[in-house]
Amino acid sequence: MRRRRVLSILAAAPGLALPVSGRTAPEAPLTTWxxxxxxxxxxxxxxxxxxxxxxxxxxDCVAELHRLEAILSLWQPDSSLSALNRxxxxxxPPPELVxxxxxxxxxxxxxxxxxxxTVQPLWALYRDHFSAPGADPAGPPAAALQAALARVxxxxxxxxxxxxxxxxxxxxxxxxxxxxGAVTDRVAxxxxxxxxxxxxxxxxxxxxxxxHPTGRPWQALLSDPEAPGRTWDxxxxxxxxxxxxxxxxxxxxxxxxxxxxLDPRSGRSPRRYRAVSVLAPAAARADALSTGFALxxxxxxxxxxxxLPGVEVxxxxxxxxxxxxxxxxx
Numbered sequence: 001m002r003r004r005r006v007l008s009i010l011a012a013a014p015g016l017a018l019p020v021s022g023r024t025a026p027e028a029p030l031t032t033w034x035x036x037x038x039x040x041x042x043x044x045x046x047x048x049x050x051x052x053x054x055x056x057x058x059x060d061c062v063a064e065l066h067r068l069e070a071i072l073s074l075w076q077p078d079s080s081l082s083a084l085n086r087x088x089x090x091x092x093p094p095p096e097l098v099x100x101x102x103x104x105x106x107x108x109x110x111x112x113x114x115x116x117x118t119v120q121p122l123w124a125l126y127r128d129h130f131s132a133p134g135a136d137p138a139g140p141p142a143a144a145l146q147a148a149l150a151r152v153x154x155x156x157x158x159x160x161x162x163x164x165x166x167x168x169x170x171x172x173x174x175x176x177x178x179x180x181g182a183v184t185d186r187v188a189x190x191x192x193x194x195x196x197x198x199x200x201x202x203x204x205x206x207x208x209x210x211x212h213p214t215g216r217p218w219q220a221l222l223s224d225p226e227a228p229g230r231t232w233d234x235x236x237x238x239x240x241x242x243x244x245x246x247x248x249x250x251x252x253x254x255x256x257x258x259x260x261x262l263d264p265r266s267g268r269s270p271r272r273y274r275a276v277s278v279l280a281p282a283a284a285r286a287d288a289l290s291t292g293f294a295l296x297x298x299x300x301x302x303x304x305x306x307x308l309p310g311v312e313v314x315x316x317x318x319x320x321x322x323x324x325x326x327x328x329x330x
Contacts, residue, residue: 030213033058037065037203038180039075046191046199047213057194061187065203068186071096072179074120085120085172090164100175100182100284101159107178107288108154110304115292116264120172121151123262130252137255145267152264176260180204181243181287188283200237205244207283208237222277224316232316235279243286245294246275246316263295270295275316279327285311301325 031054033044044061048054071094073079080097084090090097104117125148129140139145156167166173175182180203188207191199198213200206208218217236224230225246235242245261247269252258259269276294280286293301293313305311305326312327 031055031058033062035062038069038073038183040204042201042203044187044191044199044201046196048194048196053194054196057191057196060194061190061201064187064190065183068096068183072100072175072182074174074176081173081175084164084166088166088169088171092162093164095161096182096186097164098159098161100178101157101164101173103182103284104175104178104288105154105157105159107285107292110308111289111292111296112300113154114263114265114295115177115288116152116154117173117175117177118152118154118157118166118171119262119264120174121148121170122264122267123174123260124148124172125267126252126258126262130258135253137253137257139253139258139268149264149267152267154264177245177291178284178288181207181241181283181285184241184283184287201283205241205283205287206237207241208239211238222275222314222316224274226274232275232320232322233277233314235277235314237279239281240310241280241283241286242277243280243283243290244275244277245290247271247273247294261291261294271318272297273315274318275314277314277316279312279314280308281310289313298323298325 030045030047031051035042044058046054070076071080074081076082080090080094107115125140125144129135151168151170153168156171158165158167184201184203184205184207187203188201188209192209196209198210200208200218206220212218217238220235220237220242221231222233222244224232247259247261250260259271261269263270273294276290278286278290278293280289301313302325305313313325315323
């Protein structure tokens with residue numbers, strides 16, 4: 001399975017419950033779409049007084065989704081991101097790629113560098129190691145790990161409107177910790193421009209505009225990735241986004257010690273929480289923060305949140321307890 005597909009399944013595993021049209025009041029029908037999105041399955045639910053206009057807007061959203069995939073996908077060989085990784089430099093980059101990378105750099109600064117889009121060499125190391133016959137269950141050799149870490153450095157990713165440069169040999173970028181949120185934001189903005197006042201877009205991360213058309217908030221149920229069917233929290237979404245990361249959705253090894261959540265400082269997987277959910281004004285920020293926070297202890301998360309009004313975090317600890325952090329005025 002492609003990494004994008006694995007991460008999409010992981011994002012869905014903590015669970016986002018979309019309201020279905022059968023539960024909607026007759027005076028507030030929803031137009032819904034479900035289909036392939038960023039290697040997984042995405043959903044859009046919107047209310048529009050003109051059903052034909054609603055269907056046209058959904059078609060526009062799907063076209064925008066595919067356009068953005070052609071820029072941001074790690075796995076499409078002709079994408080702009082693939083070209084950057086292949087050549088180490090990209091001249092005249094699409095503005096969407098510049099915007100996502102600049103947001104990634106901001107979140108990297110906020111999290112002290114633990115959110116780092118240049119971790120792709122680490123992921124490739126673990127993939128290659130554990131796909132080989134007779135792989136050492138302790139992980140890659142120390143020398144190989146250090147060699148991969150030498151190719152991970154957010155400070156050597158140089159981003160400008162006219163050029164993006166990977167200023168180190170063997171570097172590569174993955175946007176798997178932010179692309180879903182960024183695309184969700186753009187699709188939600190397209191719907192808002194189209195006059196939609198009530199919508200929930202879920203493309204691996206969720207973004208709500210307004211309330212559900214019945215007037216209540218959109219409701220999201222968070223389910224335990226290690227206990228399917230068990231809900232560990234519920235959140236109301238009105239004009240904000242939700243993103244979830246967890247360490248149990250994809251592991252490289254049979255023992256479950258090494259996951260896709262790799263700390264760029266050590267090259268290891270700390271496995272701090274079963275799930276980390278972030279509520280924020282925008283999905284790209286929520287997506288990136290959920291990835292970074294999955295690698296940080298709770299006091300450090302709280303310190304970051306002190307400077308981010310309007311951002312909330314829900315943590316599902318490995319003992320089953322839940323922590324709620326942040327949530328100041330924003």
